[in-house]
Amino acid sequence: MSRFARFGASVVAWFDSHAASRGEPGDERVDLMRMLPFIAIHLGCLAVCWVGVSATAVIAAAALYALRMFAITAFYHRYFSHSAFRTSRAAQFGFALLGASAAQRGPLWWASHHRHHHVHADEHEDSHSALRHGLWRSHVGWFMSRAHFAPRGALVASLARYPELRFLDRWDALVPLLLCALLYAVGACAEAYAPSLGTSGAQLVTWGFCVSTVLLYHATFSINSLAHRYGARRYATRDASRNNMWLALVTFGEGWHNNHHHYPAAARQGFYWWEIDLTWYGLKLLQALGIVWDLRDVPGAARDARTEGVGS
Numbered sequence: 001m002s003r004f005a006r007f008g009a010s011v012v013a014w015f016d017s018h019a020a021s022r023g024e025p026g027d028e029r030v031d032l033m034r035m036l037p038f039i040a041i042h043l044g045c046l047a048v049c050w051v052g053v054s055a056t057a058v059i060a061a062a063a064l065y066a067l068r069m070f071a072i073t074a075f076y077h078r079y080f081s082h083s084a085f086r087t088s089r090a091a092q093f094g095f096a097l098l099g100a101s102a103a104q105r106g107p108l109w110w111a112s113h114h115r116h117h118h119v120h121a122d123e124h125e126d127s128h129s130a131l132r133h134g135l136w137r138s139h140v141g142w143f144m145s146r147a148h149f150a151p152r153g154a155l156v157a158s159l160a161r162y163p164e165l166r167f168l169d170r171w172d173a174l175v176p177l178l179l180c181a182l183l184y185a186v187g188a189c190a191e192a193y194a195p196s197l198g199t200s201g202a203q204l205v206t207w208g209f210c211v212s213t214v215l216l217y218h219a220t221f222s223i224n225s226l227a228h229r230y231g232a233r234r235y236a237t238r239d240a241s242r243n244n245m246w247l248a249l250v251t252f253g254e255g256w257h258n259n260h261h262h263y264p265a266a267a268r269q270g271f272y273w274w275e276i277d278l279t280w281y282g283l284k285l286l287q288a289l290g291i292v293w294d295l296r297d298v299p300g301a302a303r304d305a306r307t308e309g310v311g312s
Helices: 003-013 036-051 055-081 089-100 107-119 135-144 163-170 174-193 201-225 245-250 257-262 278-288
Strands: none
Touching (some): 036 201, 055 089, 055 107, 055 201, 089 107, 089 163, 089 174, 107 163, 135 201, 201 245
16 A cells, blocks of 8 residues: 555544555554544643633533443443343443444444453453553554454454444544534533633633543553553463553453452452442443343352462
């Protein structure tokens, strides 16, 4: 592929992920052109120097962090990747839509690469193993490469039968762009009709999208880069996964990562009552409301199969 053709494909891939799916699967080089939107979201956080801060903007950022973190952890991870509970097709799409607004690609891409991680955890084939490839690549470098832009379709064939999920996966930039437009419109209306809120369209986009999304990015990515390096090991899994309370707090329970690799089919990752797992509590609430059902808990025998003497 010529340099000009690669440039064009990178630009088109900002909007249509299928444009890059025809790339070079073994190419581990970072595609900087394609990653410009990711970099731009980080640079957008600098706009706080110009747009200022308000209680309204901070509340919007915190609320969108929490809602989208739950969508990623409960649905992108525990539902789409591990089938740890059941739900309706409408709820499946609704939470996939909310997850897509986190700008972490579509549900098929996310689930397929996560399933691949579990098959090859901390082996050379594990594209985001900090043990094998270092912290930087495990944190962000792996998904910047051309080799990992396309979903691993064979691993998510059962999910790919839903056209709405395929749509979200192909046009993965659409929902984040719509969220930005909505935030700008709400902020502009607040500035015009409720000035006491002290916000504006640019401020809500900066805080509600850029700041919130960047915090969400690096909290989520830390499970790849840090939860296989730092923490305690309750179970002697074949990988280097560890339990880390601090990561569990910022990721709504994902930091109980050694628990998860020990029994990945469970919708609950904090196996004991003192292991705070906000995603599990949210799923229990959704179950009470009839939105999800058949939540898989960890069997007692699996939970209590602790291996003494595992290093920390």
